[in-house]
Amino acid sequence: AQTVTQSQPEMSVQEAETVTLSCTYDTSESDYYLFWYKQPPSRQMILVIRQEAYKQQNATENRFSVNFQKAAKSFSLKISDSQLGDAAMYFCALENSGYALNFGKGTSLLVTP
Amino acid sequence: GAGVSQSPSNKVTEKGKDVELRCDPISGHTALYWYRQSLGQGLEFLIYFQGNSAPDKSGLPSDRFSAERTGGSVSTLTIQRTQQEDSAVYLCASSLDGSGSYEQYFGPGTRLTVT
Numbered sequence: 273a274q275t276v277t278q279s280q281p282e283m284s285v286q287e288a289e290t291v292t293l294s295c296t297y298d299t300s301e302s303d304y305y306l307f308w309y310k311q312p313p314s315r316q317m318i319l320v321i322r323q324e325a326y327k328q329q330n331a332t333e334n335r336f337s338v339n340f341q342k343a344a345k346s347f348s349l350k351i352s353d354s355q356l357g358d359a360a361m362y363f364c365a366l367e368n369s370g371y372a373l374n375f376g377k378g379t380s381l382l383v384t385p
Numbered sequence: 386g387a388g389v390s391q392s393p394s395n396k397v398t399e400k401g402k403d404v405e406l407r408c409d410p411i412s413g414h415t416a417l418y419w420y421r422q423s424l425g426q427g428l429e430f431l432i433y434f435q436g437n438s439a440p441d442k443s444g445l446p447s448d449r450f451s452a453e454r455t456g457g458s459v460s461t462l463t464i465q466r467t468q469q470e471d472s473a474v475y476l477c478a479s480s481l482d483g484s485g486s487y488e489q490y491f492g493p494g495t496r497l498t499v500t
Binding site: 281305311314315316317318319322324370374375376377378 | 484486
């Protein structure tokens with residue numbers, strides 16, 4: 273069964289604009305972690321942002337922020353002031369087993385000048 | 386400092402041959418993970434090591450797949466009698482400990498092509 277769902281296979285945003293990537297997940301655990309990873313063409317997975325489920329405050333890292341809705345099991349990523357270097361595959365991931373990451377299928381983000 | 390390294394970067398092999406993929410984690414990281422990324426299946430967890438032991442091998446797709454970790458450091462993933470469906474990018478990651486509170490750092494992956 274799909275644990276993490278990213279419903280947007282592709283998204284496009286203009287440089288300097290804001291874009292939101294969606295992610296929903298399913299877990300019966302009350303304590304877990306959620307992540308957004310970026311994968312550029314180099315294949316290197318890079319952690320963008322992390323959210324602990326027990327924290328109500330949404331995580332923020334510079335231009336990246338999340339909207340974490342625990343009851344709705346939703347974890348969206350907002351990228352502000354988009355830059356050409358933000359173009360990549362973005363993966364939402366859930367960790368609720370103590371170690372293994374469960375990834376969504378990914379969203380390909382295109383940034384246009 | 387040095388990140389997670391993997392070798393080879395690319396590997397082309399004939400169906401039926403055995404292959405070994407290597408992962409060198411960040412020094413001091415006790416936890417090590419293997420994932421597989423393929424077009425059809427996305428990113429799948431394969432196996433997790435804590436130190437030299439593998440508490441969870443549940444993600445290994447068949448008994449043709451095995452992995453070991455020696456000295457709490459380098460790990461090798463071995464695929465015997467490779468099949469075309471084994472073609473994928475194999476990613477290795479390491480973390481300070483096996484818990485979601487610690488970031489998993491990924492290597493650049495090995496792209497395996499089975500012809």
